[in-house]
Amino acid sequence: MNFLSLFVLLPLLMILALFVVRSRKQILGVMVTGSSLLVLLSAYLAYHYIAVRNSGNTDSMLFTASLSWFKPLNIQYAVGVDGVSVVMLCLSSVIVFTGTFVSWKIAPLTKEFFLWYCLLATGVYGFFITLDLFTLFLFYETALIPMYLLIGVWGSGPKAYSAMKLTLMLMGSSMILLVGILGIYFGSGATSMHISELVHHPMAAEQQYFFFTLTFFGFGVLGALFPFHTWSPDGHASAPTAVSMLHAGVLMKLGGYGCFRIAIQLMPMAAERLSPIFLLLTGIGVVYGAFAAIRQTDLKYINAYSSVSHCNLVLFAILMLTQTSMTGAVLQMLSHGLITALFFALIGMIYGRTHTRLITEMGGLMKIMPFLGVSFVIAGFSNIGVPGLSGFVAEMTIFVGSFENGDLFRRVLTIAAVTSIVVGAVYILRSIGRFLQGPLQNEGHGKLDDAHWYERLAVVTLIAGILYIGSFPTGVAEIISDSFGSLLQVAK
């Protein structure tokens, strides 16, 4: 039994445990124990991974294991990780852990909430550890459906509408992806759906064009590919806090991860030829998301559109197809995952106190909730890309990497995308000025309290992550970029 499978087993065990326990205390006990174990497991994985790499192991995937599952279709349960998956697994653990604390007071139906939450986590972890196309797709889908009930039952605002829209768009794109996956397998003539084998069986060029489009689109919609991002603002705004965190922080990264792991790695020729079209779309998405965020007054919508902008930047960087830009893309996934989770957590906490998310109805909250206020400023600065915080590292790497491409088209696009940083400063600083500073808008807000211990724990954990990546980026960047070296080599 490979220890990677524990990442899937643990959430499943948590689901089973949740079925048994009764009181609220026990439910939280299960969740805290489970999610802490997951954090420890990821820490162990990262440590172990670095140790093995340092000892000179240069295999593209480490800790691999496979088990025949559905023989007639040569489907295996195959696991293995490279630097990118290790980093993403660590991110997932952090978000799942903090999400648990943020949902400390969730009601009603606490047990059911965490059941779906754990199923979502199972899908996410499974997706990052598997190397088989079918299993990968299975976990991908597993992560999507719990969102429907999580938003529909525990959400706010037009929750039924948002939940249905999000589910249909994401499941719809994943069905397109399904065709792409079948095409890759049957088109390549490989004898298994294992990615490491499919890499060595590239398809004919015409087939690649067709299936690359399907696959990239399929994953891209989850990565908020413009103009198919419309599920994201509504979905994130209606979702309960922990779900927004997990969805924007981790689930949207599944899209970016899938894009390079499947679409680009398995169909390099098509990626090279078709990237301009998708680059244009993602480029527009980057700028459009930022501008759309300016117009919003609802804090969640501001962050949701900012996420659209940043997730498009991830896809943008991946499509630039240089080692630096792709490393930047993963750094951006990581950094954006932490930042957006922090944002959503803070917005949820503020909303829980003021019962409004409109920045026009709040003001001067910094005096009343200094802890939440300062944390919000840190998240904002990181989002803009202030040096020393994670946003800077990621965006810098992306833009430098993108500019490495010699041709005019890509350079012009890169310059256009850079403007999103400036626009980003506008909406972040504007909202901070509006609702954190200035005079108190609403007298009732004067009596509100600052964060509780469980909220502080979540916030501090996320800020620590942001600071760590911002201050010591080389370690993380090296793990990531090593994997891309081998990936791009195979592609060429």
Next chain:
Amino acid sequence: MSYFDNFLIMCSEVSLLIVLLILLLFDITAGKRGKQYFQPVAILLFALHTLLNFVPTAAGEAFGGMYQYQPVMTIIKSILNVATLIIFLQSKHLFESIKMKSQQGEYYFLTLSTLLGMYLMISSGHLLLFFIGLETASIPLATLVAFNKHCKKSAEGGAKFILLSAFSSGILLFGISYLYGTTGSLYFSEIAPRMALNALQIMAFIFFLSGLFFKVSFVPFHLWTADVYEGAPSNVTSYLSVVSKGSAAFVLMTLLFKLFGSYVHEWQTLLFWIIIVTITLGNLFALRQQNIKRFLAFSSISQAGYVGLGIISGSTLGMTTVIYYILVYLFSNLAAFGVISAIENRTGKIEIADYNGLYQSNPKLSFVMMLAMFSLAGVAPFAGFMSKFFIFSSAAQQGFYLLVIVAVVNTIISLYYYLRVVKAMFINQNEQPIETINTDNWNKVSLVICTGAIILVGLLGFVLDIIEKQSFGL
């Protein structure tokens, strides 16, 4: 081979016949007290029959090739057996009212007779036996649809079913007569090599298939489905949608392979369009339904279209995935019908709007219903996801990518209407939800079996492997 050996090869039919006769005699002879135990006796006897015929034996033929046996038939018959068994477990509600109580014996007898007909259809090697099987499967089914004689809709459904079914049988018989006229034989093995592309045989082919498409309810032969499903008692509806449809789909596939193997391009083209229309129309009509039984009727039409994806591939993988699909569909659909029949028989409520807020009063039933909906929609990680994935891959393997794309687009539409039911139960608020229903123990057992299967069948890889070992392609 002695005369007696013929019956050994037909052991599944013989043992079913024995069960059927015992139940008939029991119904006639038992007194009032004995009849209280009718359902347990029927279930136990039938479970015994299912177990005895569970393991495939060697292939063989009886009565000079009229009856043909292949191991894959045991698998499909076992699937039908399990489905029938689950339906028996769910049937107690049906006889709770005093009016219906006296009809208990007929219900089990008629159901098993249709099952016997399906057995014969599956195993026939001769068109005459095939036709007898088809009629044995259809006529008692019509009486079952009209089973609730105190309900007008039920009678209406029965009349519709018998008329249309007789009509389609007529067309099929007409096709058979042409086949006999042009080839001079009724044996499958003799007809197949004599099939050429001449006008008479093409007509025979079309007529023959129309009769079968009616049974599977492919569009444009689907018009009876919704009315009959709505009128019939819930348990009969579930029998129609799972057992009758499943056996018909399997028979359609084997006949296309055995009888019309040389027509492969023709029937692939034909099926291609029929599948597209079936899935799409079934889905579009399902979108607007308010009555949950009509809703499931249309959803089952589009499900039949998905089965078509496996049939059209004509490969071993195709047959494997079709059987697997039927297996998973059985559990998903019966889980849904178990809940529906419990609610219908207790409260008489069959509108989707009645299910609003069901989770508040009946959390367990809602949970089962949700799993069933997810599995029918093909949502991971439940069994329906795997069966959809496999059936799509069998079509993709043969290059039917356009068909797969149409199917996946329809999957999204279907997801919407399946989620509507989930939304009603979990998200919609209702001041007066359906009262808490304490369903009987047999039904509980059936729901537990279905739930377990929806979660586990997809994860157990060997199920597909076992089916594949016995399947065959063109």
